[in-house]
Amino acid sequence: MGLCYIRAMTGAKDIPSNAMERIFVALDTPDLARAARLTRALRGAVGGIKVGKELFTAQGPDGVRAVSGGERLFLDLKFHDIPNTVAGAVRAAVHLRPFILTLHAAGGRAMMQAAREAAEDAETQPPRLIAITLLTSLDEGDLEALGQRGPVREQVKRLATLARDSGLDGAVCSPHEIEALRALCGPDFTLVVPGIRPVWAATGDQKRVMAPAEALAAGADYLVIGRPITGQADPLAAARKIAEEIAAAPGGMS
Ligand code: C5P
Numbered sequence: 051m052g053l054c055y056i057r058a059m060t061g062a063k064d065i066p067s068n069a070m071e072r073i074f075v076a077l078d079t080p081d082l083a084r085a086a087r088l089t090r091a092l093r094g095a096v097g098g099i100k101v102g103k104e105l106f107t108a109q110g111p112d113g114v115r116a117v118s119g120g121e122r123l124f125l126d127l128k129f130h131d132i133p134n135t136v137a138g139a140v141r142a143a144v145h146l147r148p149f150i151l152t153l154h155a156a157g158g159r160a161m162m163q164a165a166r167e168a169a170e171d172a173e174t175q176p177p178r179l180i181a182i183t184l185l186t187s188l189d190e191g192d193l194e195a196l197g198q199r200g201p202v203r204e205q206v207k208r209l210a211t212l213a214r215d216s217g218l219d220g221a222v223c224s225p226h227e228i229e230a231l232r233a234l235c236g237p238d239f240t241l242v243v244p245g246i247r248p249v250w251a252a253t254g255d256q257k258r259v260m261a262p263a264e265a266l267a268a269g270a271d272y273l274v275i276g277r278p279i280t281g282q283a284d285p286l287a288a289a290r291k292i293a294e295e296i297a298a299a300p301g302g303m304s
Contacts, residue, residue, distance in 0.1 A: 063219070063238045065271045069296035069303045071097035072266065074124045074150075075289070076244070076276030077117070080108035085117045088280055095289040098122030098149060100274055114146055122149040124242075124274075128182050130154035133164035140168040140179075148177040150242065150272075152222065155181040155209040162216035180242050181213030181221040186258075203227070207234055214239055225260030225268065232269040244274035248292055251278035262292050263299030 066072055073096045077085045082105075089099050099121050101114050106127060109116075114123070125148035129136045136153060143151055153165055162181070169176040183206045184193075193200040199208075210221045210231050220240025223231050228241055247259040254277055262273055275292065282288040296302055 070293040100124040102126040124150040137164040137168035144172040151177040155213040166217040178219040183209035228268040243270040
């Protein structure tokens with residue numbers, strides 16, 4: 051039995067009990083100085099930073115190192131390629147010591163297993179490998195055009211199950227998929243949830259949002275929050291307000 055299955059069966063989930071530590075702030079900017087400024091300003095007020103393709107492509111691994119410092123890093127590079135190439139990309143990515151690394155479940159079982167094995171081979175603490183199921187930008191019409199079986203909700207569940215059975219640690223999901231995926235994939239499957247909006251923040255282009263405390267109560271493990279923090283004149287105050295609102299919610303956390 052490979053390491054990947056042992057890890058999946060023993061459940062590597064270790065979720066912080068503190069609300070603040072469960073928030074990753076999305077640094078959706080190609081600008082190194084702005085990313086570094088936000089990271090410095092938010093140190094200690096969020097659990098980590100999410101770096102995606104925009105910043106990574108503009109600034110490369112050295113830019114990511116310069117920004118992240120000692121912060122927990124969610125490296126959202128959404129790998130999707132043949133197994134050998136994804137394994138190589140995972141081996142390269144672990145040098146940045148990500149806490150979370152994403153890949154597309156649509157890459158298939160062999161790709162996800164190769165990623166798992168590459169992550170476990172690293173000499174550092176392996177990242178949590180988190181699956182992207184179906185991009186929320188796709189609808190039923192897109193699925194049909196792609197020749198994929200719908201409806202969207204069923205395809206999300208199919209891909210999340212495949213990710214779990216291929217040894218991945220969890221999935222990114224919309225707030226409205228939390229309960230279904232938790233029931234389907236079990237308590238040890240890590241659910242990472244964007245589309246989060248405190249009631250006082252603009253929804254922007256996010257269509258199906260949920261407040262932070264509500265998403266955690268529904269079973270989210272980590273929240274991804276971008277503009278409600280980074281788009282405010284005082285990002286630190288916004289992050290603190292979100293953590294306070296979570297603590298003040300019924301059954302709230304510290
Ligand atoms: O600014 P906002 O809070 O909407 O940012 C959410 C972050 O989560 C962005 O980095 C976005 O790319 C990401 N994301 C998302 N919806 C998904 C997957 C990722 O909003 N389904």
